[in-house]
Structure formats: C-alpha cells, structure tokens
Amino acid sequence: MQDKTYNSAINLLLQHRSIRKYQDKTVPDEIIENIVQSGQQAAFAYQAYSVLLSREKEKHPFHAPLYFVICIDFHKIGKIMETKNWKVIMNDLSCMLLGMQDAAYMAQNMVIAAESLGLGTCYIGSVPYYADKIAERLKLPQKVFPLVGLTVGYPAENPPTRPRYPLEFVLFENEYPELDKNAVNRAKKEMDDGYLSQNYYRNLNAKLGLIGDREETFDYDSYSWTEHISRKLGQWEPSTKRLLEQLEKRGFSFKDTENE
Amino acid sequence: MQDKTYNSAINLLLQHRSIRKYQDKTVPDEIIENIVQSGQQAAFAYQAYSVLLSREKEKHPFHAPLYFVICIDFHKIGKIMETKNWKVIMNDLSCMLLGMQDAAYMAQNMVIAAESLGLGTCYIGSVPYYADKIAERLKLPQKVFPLVGLTVGYPAENPPTRPRYPLEFVLFENEYPELDKNAVNRAKKEMDDGYLSQNYYRNLNAKLGLIGDREETFDYDSYSWTEHISRKLGQWEPSTKRLLEQLEKRGFSFKDTENE
Numbered sequence: 014m015q016d017k018t019y020n021s022a023i024n025l026l027l028q029h030r031s032i033r034k035y036q037d038k039t040v041p042d043e044i045i046e047n048i049v050q051s052g053q054q055a056a057f058a059y060q061a062y063s064v065l066l067s068r069e070k071e072k073h074p075f076h077a078p079l080y081f082v083i084c085i086d087f088h089k090i091g092k093i094m095e096t097k098n099w100k101v102i103m104n105d106l107s108c109m110l111l112g113m114q115d116a117a118y119m120a121q122n123m124v125i126a127a128e129s130l131g132l133g134t135c136y137i138g139s140v141p142y143y144a145d146k147i148a149e150r151l152k153l154p155q156k157v158f159p160l161v162g163l164t165v166g167y168p169a170e171n172p173p174t175r176p177r178y179p180l181e182f183v184l185f186e187n188e189y190p191e192l193d194k195n196a197v198n199r200a201k202k203e204m205d206d207g208y209l210s211q212n213y214y215r216n217l218n219a220k221l222g223l224i225g226d227r228e229e230t231f232d233y234d235s236y237s238w239t240e241h242i243s244r245k246l247g248q249w250e251p252s253t254k255r256l257l258e259q260l261e262k263r264g265f266s267f268k269d270t271e272n273e
Numbered sequence: 274m275q276d277k278t279y280n281s282a283i284n285l286l287l288q289h290r291s292i293r294k295y296q297d298k299t300v301p302d303e304i305i306e307n308i309v310q311s312g313q314q315a316a317f318a319y320q321a322y323s324v325l326l327s328r329e330k331e332k333h334p335f336h337a338p339l340y341f342v343i344c345i346d347f348h349k350i351g352k353i354m355e356t357k358n359w360k361v362i363m364n365d366l367s368c369m370l371l372g373m374q375d376a377a378y379m380a381q382n383m384v385i386a387a388e389s390l391g392l393g394t395c396y397i398g399s400v401p402y403y404a405d406k407i408a409e410r411l412k413l414p415q416k417v418f419p420l421v422g423l424t425v426g427y428p429a430e431n432p433p434t435r436p437r438y439p440l441e442f443v444l445f446e447n448e449y450p451e452l453d454k455n456a457v458n459r460a461k462k463e464m465d466d467g468y469l470s471q472n473y474y475r476n477l478n479a480k481l482g483l484i485g486d487r488e489e490t491f492d493y494d495s496y497s498w499t500e501h502i503s504r505k506l507g508q509w510e511p512s513t514k515r516l517l518e519q520l521e522k523r524g525f526s527f528k529d530t531e532n533e
Contacts, residue, residue, distance in 0.1 A: 019307070020389055020390065021281060021282070021389075022281070022282055022285055022385060022386065022389030023307055023311050023386050023389055023390075025282055026311040026314055026315075026382050026385060026386055027310070027311060027314050028314075029314050029315065029316065031316055045444075046440060046444075047279070047283055049440060049443060049444045050287070050437075050440060051283050051286040051287060053437040053438065053440070053443055054286055054287050054288075054289050054434065054437060055286075055289065055381060055384075056289065056291055056384070056394075056395075056396050058398050059502055059505075059506065060437065060438055060443075062443070063443060063444075063445060063449065064443055064444050064445070065445050065446075065447075065448070065449065066444060066445070066446045066447075067446070067447060068446075089442070089452065089460075090502065090506065092452050092457050093457055093460065093461055093499055093503075094499075094502075094503045094506065094507060096454075096457060096458070096461065097499060097500070097503050099503040099504075099506075099507040100507060101506045101507065102506070102507055102508065102509075102511045103505070103506045103507075103509055103510050103511065104510055104511060104512055104513040104516070105513065106513045106516050106517065106527075107510045107513070107516055108506075110373075110401060110516065111398060113370075113373055113374075113377070114373075114377050114396075114398065114420075114421060117373070117374050117377030117378060117381070118377060118380070118381045118384075118396075120378070121315060121377070121378045121381035121382065122286050122381060122385075124315075124316070124378075125282060125286060125382075125385055126282065126283050126286055128282075129280055129281075129282030129283055130280065130283075134316075135316075136316050136374075136378075138318050138371060138374070141370060150448075151447075151448050151449055152448040152449050153449050154449060157449065160374075161374060174314065177310075177313045177314060177320065178313065178320055180306060180309060180310060180313070182349070183309060183313060183320075183322070183323060183324055184305075184306075184309045184323075184324050184326060185323060185324070185325050185326065186325075186326045186327070186328075187325075187326075187327060187411075188325070188410075188411050188412040189323065189325065189411055189412050189413050189414060189417065192349065192352050194356075197352050197353055197356060198356070200349075200353065201353055201356065239353055239354075239357060240357070242319055242350065242354075243353075243354045243357055243359040244359075245319075245363070246319065246350065246354065246359075246361045246362070246363045246368075247354060247359040247360060247361065247362055247363075248362065249363055250363050250364055250367045251362045251363065251364060252364055252529070253364040253365065253366045253367070253527060253528065253529050254529050256364070256366050256367055256370065257366065257527070257529055267366075267513060267517070267527050268513065269512070269513050269514050269517055
C-alpha cells in the first residue's frame with residue numbers, strides 16, 4: 014500500500030456502503046433540501062432530471078424514512094422550450110444518454126451529501142423495469158423516465174465496506190491491456206475472498222437458483238461475488254423487449270427514426 | 274433562504290464548477306490512485322467500468338494534465354465469467370442501463386475526490402459520438418464503450434458556480450405536479466438571469482447558430498441558458514442512427530433480440 018493523501022472528503026467516499034436497515038427517525042426538511050441542492054450542483058448537460066420524494070416509509074424498500082425516485086426528465090425542458098417556440102427534436106437515444114448522466118451525477122452527489130450528514134443510502138436499480146407502475150403512482154408525464162430509486166435514513170446497521178476490484182483491474186494507462194489469466198484470477202480472488210470473509214451472501218440469504226441443466230455445487234462457504242453476478246448476467250433478462258417497452262411507454266423510442 | 278446544515282463535504286459539492294483552464298503542474302501518482310479508488314467505492318451493480326488514463330496533455334481537451342475516459346465495460350466481467358464456464362446472456366440494453374450507472378456514479382466520485390484535493394475537472398460529454406475513434410486509439414476490446422471524458426488538473430481559473438433551477442422545479446413530493454406558467458417562468462428567469470449576469474456565453478463566445486428559417490434576434494446581452502439549450506435540443510441530432518452505429522461497433526445492440 015502506497016502513502017495516501019486522504020482527506021475528510023475522500024475518507025467519506027471510501028467509507029461508503031449501502032444501508033438496508035434504518036432507524037425510525039424523521040429526517041428534517043432542511044436536510045432533505047440540502048441533499049437535493051447538493052445533487053443539483055453536479056455538472057450537467059441539460060439538468061434533465063426530476064426528483065420525486067416519498068415519506069410514506071411503510072411503502073418503501075427497507076421501510077426507509079425517505080424514498081427518492083430520480084427521473085430522467087425531458088418534459089420540463091420541453092415546457093421551457095415551448096414558451097420560446099421551440100421543441101425537442103434531438104433523438105431519444107441521445108436524450109437518454111445525456112439525461113441518464115445528468116440524473117446519475119446528481120444522484121451520486123445526493124448520496125455523498127446524505128452520508129456526510131450521517132445518513133445511509135441504498136440505490137434501487139430495478140426501478141426502470143417497473144417504470145409503468147411507478148409512472149402511474151407518481152403521475153409522471155410522458156418524457157419522464159424513472160432511472161433509479163434511493164432509500165435514505167439514519168442507519169440501524171453498521172456493515173463494513175465491501176470489496177472492490179484491485180486498482181490494476183480498473184485503471185489502465187494509454188491503452189486497454191490484454192487481461193491475462195493472472196490478472197483475472199487476482200480480481201476474482203479479491204472479490205470472492207472479500208465477500209466470503211464478510212458472510213455477505215449468507216447473511217442476506219441471497220443465493221440465486223440455477224436455471225436449466227446446471228447442477229448446484231455451491232453452498233454459503235463457497236458462493237460469492239463472481240458466482241452471484243455470473244448467475245445474474247448469465248441467466249437473466251436475455252431479451253431487450255421488456256425494457257424497450259418500458260421506455261416506449263414513457264415516450265422514448267430507440268428506433269432508427271427522427272423525432273417529428 | 275432557510276437555515277442550512279452545511280458541512281465541509283456539502284460545501285465542496287455546492288462549490289462545484291467546471292474548470293477549462295489548467296496550470297502546467299503535474300498531478301502525482303498517489304493522487305491519481307486516490308481519485309480512482311474513491312471512484313471505485315461508489316455503489317455498483319456489476320463494477321462494469323474501466324478508466325483509461327492519458328497524461329499526454331498536449332492531446333487533451335483544454336490541455337489538462339490528466340484525461341480520463343470512463344468506459345462501460347462488459348468485456349472484463351465476461352473474462353471472469355469465462356473462467357467459471359459462464360457467458361453474459363443479459364441483453365445489451367439492460368447491460369448498458371446498469372453499466373452506465375456504475376460508470377457514472379464512479380465518475381462523479383472521482384470528480385468529488387479530485388475537487389477535495391484542490392483539482393478542477395470538466396466532463397467531456399461528446400465522447401460516445403466518437404466511440405469508434407476513441408476505441409481505436411485506446412485499443413478498447415468489444416463490449417467496452419467510452420461513456421464520458423474527464424479532464425483533471427490544478428485550476429488556472431476561478432469561475433463562479435453556475436446557476437441551477439430553483440429547488441421547486443426539481444424536487445416534487447408524492448407526485449409530479451402540473452407545471453404552471455409561473456413555475457416555468459421562474460425557472461427560466463433563474464437560469465437566464467444567472468448566466469447573463471456572469472457573461473457566461475459572451476466570455477466563451479459560445480452562441481450557437483440557427484438552422485433554417487429562424488431569424489437571429491439574440492446578442493450576448495440576451496443570449497442565455499434557455500436559448501442555448503433550445504438551439505441544441507431543438508436543432509441537433511434528430512436521428513438515432515449515429516449513436517446506434519457507435520454502440521453496435523462496440524458490440525452493443527438495442528434491437529429486440531436475445532443475446533446468442
């Protein structure tokens with residue numbers, strides 16, 4: 014390990030872990046405003062986002078006191094353009110690509126701001142697959158797409174930080190290297206040993222089943238990160254259809270056609 | 274303005290502005306490692322990213338000492354899965370949606386870490402449109418897509434923070450509201466007055482031309498944010514084609530078919 018130029022902000026970033034248990038303690042309004050305004054100050058292309066807040070904790074993932082749904086929003090900007098006699102003709106894929114970044118940079122700033130105030134957070138990544146139901150509940154207009162959920166509240170658990178790939182498997186200088194067997198195995202080992210030593214999947218009881226002819230040879234002494242993500246990426250959602258339909262219902266089409 | 278529960282991390286987030294002029298001063302290795310490791314600790318679905326670093330500043334936007342290209346990466350994870358006799362069958366659109374978030378959350382953490390160390394940054398959002406050229410230069414394998422560029426270095430300018438929408442135009446509780454004329458006009462005014470008072474577009478000499486029959490009625494006393502983004506979203510990139518081609522060249526297809 015080399016010398017590190019840590020400071021309090023970097024320590025905050027390095028201490029991140031998702032929180033899935035929350036205290037039954039209200040988060041004050043001014044803290045909510047701080048968090049969202051910190052999000053807004055992230056770099057943007059079009060500020061193409063909106064943040065929907067719910068405080069009905071019994072309805073939230075993990076019964077978190079706050080649940081934000083961060084949306085990509087081209088409705089709002091359309092409203093502004095309308096007053097100037099313009100309309101959006103940029104294709105929906107480009108809008109999505111930039112809007113998704115606007116929304117994601119803003120969401121990540123919200124996470125950092127919340128954690129700096131002693132709050133815990135967890136992203137809910139399945140939101141786009143239920144975009145139609147969420148849109149109905151939140152009365153989202155066309156051209157607003159729910160990208161990700163975010164639970165926020167005071168933590169009622171104190172889990173360790175989770176392992177990450179070794180830096181050599183992430184940061185490449187000048188060109189993307191041939192990844193030899195040793196580099197791949199080091200990355201696997203770092204992730205698998207790390208999650209096993211924390212009993213992560215055992216504690217969450219999160220082993221995924223096998224589809225088809227594959228025989229189960231893993232128990233919680235061996236089931237770890239690379240097995241878990243292999244079962245997700247190797248078995249789930251082979252078709253684009255579900256997501257394309259959700260996007261189309263919200264007014265985003267990736268077909269090779271022009272807007273208007 | 275209500276009382277704010279600011280702290281040093283939130284102050285850092287609220288002080289963000291993009292930096293487009295850099296000192297000719299080297300950024301030490303350990304700081305680069307800090308920044309990328311801070312990025313890695315962001316929440317992820319699959320750690321589906323790689324970061325390509327260049328220090329050849331004469332080739333970079335704004336001649337910044339460091340230029341990172343943050344990529345969505347499903348090559349690496351495929352390599353890991355291969356050793357376990359698995360392959361990615363998840364459709365490319367789902368991979369993109371989650372990989373883009375992995376990469377964006379990581380990139381935003383890099384920005385925060387860099388700024389906490391006194392560095393300035395600027396995202397380069399045009400990268401996906403030149404994915405083929407970038408892939409060639411960086412020798413990116415298939416299933417690696419360059420999402421965004423990030424310039425980093427010690428600032429040689431000290432611009433003010435830029436305006437954002439009023440909070441009431443971003444944060445909505447329970448449901449998305451009808452946006453009445455007044456709310457739209459307040460948001461417009463906040464953005465336009467703010468950028469005008471900073472002479473932002475005049476200083477950058479960044480007025481965009483008009484395509485077709487529209488008559489120019491703006492000069493730098495009136496040309497501001499809403500006009501600028503209207504000219505982008507209202508005139509540019511009507512077709513999905515260019516971006517779909519770039520994605521397909523990198524091995525990502527959004528057609529309604531299954532992988533394999």
